[in-house]
Amino acid sequence: MGKTLFESPSFANHEGVHAFYDEKTGLKAIVAVHSTARGPAVGGTRMWNYASSAEALEDVLRLSKGMSYKNAVADLEMGGGKSVIIGDSRTQKTPELFHAFGRYLNGLGGHYYAAEDVGTSVEDIAEARKVTEFVLGLKDGPEASGDPSPVTAEGVFRSNLVVARRLFNQNDMTGLTVAIQGVGHVGAYLAEKLHKAGAKLIITDVNQANLEAVAAKTGAEIVAPDAIYDVAADIYAPCALGATLNPQTLDRLKVKAVCGAANNQLATADIGDELFKRGVLYAPDYVINGGGIINVASEMNARQTGGAYDPSWVEGKLSRLMETFEEILERSVAENKPTHLIADAIAEARIKAAADKKAEAQKV
Template identity: 50%
Template sequence: MKLTPLDAPGYEKVVYAEDAESGLKSIIAVHSTKLGPAAGGCRMFNYPDLETAKIDALRLSKGMTYKNAAASLPLGGGKSVIMADPNTDKSPELMQAFGRFVESFGGMYTTAEDVGISVEDIEEAAKFTSHAAGLNKGAFASGDPSPVTARGVFLSCLAALKHAFGRDQIEGKTVALQGLGHVGMYFAEHLHAAGAQLLVSDIDAHAVAEARQRFSARSVAPDDIYDVEADIFAPCAMGAILNADTIKRLKVKLVCGAANNQLADDAAGDALMERGIVYAPDYVVNGGGIISVSTEILKITDEKWVDRKIEQLAETTDKILTKAKALNASPHKVADQFVEEVLAN
């Protein structure tokens, strides 16, 4: 396996790995270990080139620093990406090579599931590293973090509803849900059970058909999800989808979803505020997955610890939105300030 350090000012360690035998092409980016060893999932995506993969890894890694700090976890921020199509290129050998790559960081970074990666994939990687979490087996195994992420987003959504609509009543609200992967589908379950009406989109026709059948959801083409009449827009797919173009098209009062790095740039958060759309900061509301995984990393034995942490995400969301309104400031800037104070102290 060939390891190549990549230049990334402001990051502690960024390395590209290429393994000819397994076909692995992967980047691990560690943004910060100020609060503790870095932790963050692995994303498998068919990136067009190395530079695109690097940009995504860096954005996601920094996002994990903020997510872990916002959830009051003694963990730093890191992320990994694998340049491959999860539907056609994945193999046990590739994931095992990835495990060896993780192990080369000597505990500086712990990996887990993310987009395109399953529990079974991480268990293959774990055969060659002791720094993998989100497993089904082991003394502290926490399993698939997706249901926990979805629950945290749902509770945070209820908290954000008060700021957008005056009360935390989801029944009867229409939610435009973008992305029906592991987390998106679990989030849809919560919304449907609470009486929300679902408008969904995904590039996976089978997932859309499942949502239509299970939740009586209506569906639209992926790009049309920005144009539908709804109360809430819930991004649960890839990041950087809120930009100058898409924000102009939204017909909602609240944005709250599970996707990472939803804002394309800082101006996007301001644009949402200018349009009167409440934005629940993504790295605050979607912290449930890393909370679940952290029970393995930190060897937590308290069975109610995760529940308390998940409830705190909703409380933090409420505090940030309350302060943002009081200061007439964008919620994403208030959230960043909150995290930066945690890191500074």
């Protein structure tokens, strides 16, 4: 990080940073709790072969703060946190590793709930669940929310409809071309929804089987991965890796809007400023892809109410999220500010309001 923890810009006033090591299983994990103002911190567990513990710490701090914002803008009674396990997910995973991780989560006493993320799966979370209650995103049981991908895709699809109304004055996607980068889980669901709504699709992916499957269902045109930035399209929907909006790609894009599911689409915040200056509508990624965390959060709701997974609760939160997205677009125009800054301001205001209320209640 180049600086001590508290001096680093990435620290961002985190409430807690916890490092765990288990000699028997080789577990090396870091849990970052950014904020519990709105409720217990919730965020995924990433397993990655980081070059150093410093790199892992930098990543978990950045991701943890992002979860505070995502959960706040989705109006969930949850704070933000994240965890990373240092190791190769292809060769170093064992059930015992996740049992050890679960036991360490118990030590945090419910301040942080883990879920699947890059390098981990619902099966891994199920292993941790054998020793801890502090995990979410289960595939079995009455409260289990299952695969979050369809709900994530639904939120991104509805956001595309909002963009179609605002930019093209139409209530469906008829006649609009959407360039989808990445047709894995979320991207494939999104492609089907856009196709049914009348959109013409141009798709790319590094996985040929995914491409062929989606093209067969939707009639999409397939292009090489790097060519997606140069196609003639109305909307660019990044649904794979982050940082695809960067100085190298900005001048190549010919779209009027960016509206996709990928996390961390802006390589740097000033890319969002530049899109705004160029008149390109940017749908803030952590806002419109919030369907997944809403689906996961439904498990916490089920536990609190003693009930089961409730699709109507998920739908209510998703509808509220779309209202927030519309508010962001309206304020962007009214205040003449980029959408990503408006989204951040809304998230920060919600976190601060909850923190102030919590502080008042804790006065002695």
